[in-house]
Amino acid sequence: MIAVSDATRAREIAANVRDPEVPVLTIDDLGVLRDVEVSAGTVVVTITPTYSGCPAVDTMRDDLVLALTAAGFADVRVRTVLSPAWTTDWLTEAGRRKLVEYGIAPPTGRAPAGPIRLQLGVACPRCGSLHTREISRFGSTACKALYECLEPFDHFKVH
């Protein structure tokens, strides 16, 4: 019984660790938290990077160790896996809502595949207008692009 409640508690703590780049999202909202296991006093948390070179992974790992250690788990291991690969489809509905409230346009639907891409409209997170313009395909982090409506805004791009 104790092991079960420990597992639930560890899962809850891990799920509440925030994305260092988009702090309105937890790593659970973002879909990068893959698994939390507790056995014989050891917590093993499995996460996956959003992008292959994403430097936020290191911070997430440190934050997970800190949060779980502070909650009394003495032995915490964080594993990073690549498979199955993260895409923006892993972002939860709650995560999407939080992004809009924070002023970041969430990922749109997917354009048909092909070498010359069709660009889909991105709604402004403040006014909902579709009369927006891409300023930069690559933004402040690997996962975002920069758009503008009456003001510039970040778009969490489809990946």
Place this chain on the structure above:
Amino acid sequence: MTAPDTPATTDATDDDPHGDVSVDLVDLDLELQGFSERAATADVAEYALRLGDDALILAQQLSRWIAHAPELEEDIALGNIALDLLGHARSLLRFAGSYDGRSEDDLAYFRDEPDFRTLWLFEQDGGDFAHTIARQLIAATYLYELYADLAASTDPALSAIAAKAVTEVEYHRDHAVQWTLRLAGGTDLSRERMIEGLADMWPYVDELFHDDPLIDRLPGVAVRPSSLRARFDAVIDAVLAEEGLDLPRGPIASGGGRQGKHFPTLGYILAEMQVLARQHPGAHW
């Protein structure tokens, strides 16, 4: 084990060849579970090394544009693309090193020119922005087809790395396609430069699709390069046709990167990339 400064011969503390240097490692435990029981075999390691070297050298080359791109947005774009490629290189080199116990840093910083396996395309100077875009168009189109197929590799580590890389490389391809069309359809000068960029990079296309005995020894694990050529050509043809550009013609470079015979640029690239790690072993910040 070719470099004289491989871990076994250094007298650093314990089992860490770089002393107290701390590099944040992305651990690929799940894919590589049983890493200790089943590290990469010699052939699989050599194959991973090839792909890792291509990604590493291209990342290094693109990084040169940081603070030099035509506009701030392009600084960020090329920097982001380089970061993705570095992520692929780290995963691939780490896996390659599992064969003989070398770390990703040992492989990146402590190998000399003949030990690298980079194809000549990736060693070409970025030249002006149009040359960089031409190199990107060719590289990303090739890498997209390669990783799309490698995602189905029977080797779980290669498959996981490729499945992750393919969506990123697709975005890189999109970036290169957009710029190719923009430059070709822009002013007379931008069109001329784009045509020149493509012509200068084209001699190095053939080497991307060479098969060799290593590939024959890895059926189901490695992707046969020649099998990607038709899809590569179809994409390039469609992009060039969009702006009425002709497919470049001309001589084909001999190549030899997979055998450690390199274009003269690689020495300079490595000198810049490796100098800090070699002059200050164990340095960290």
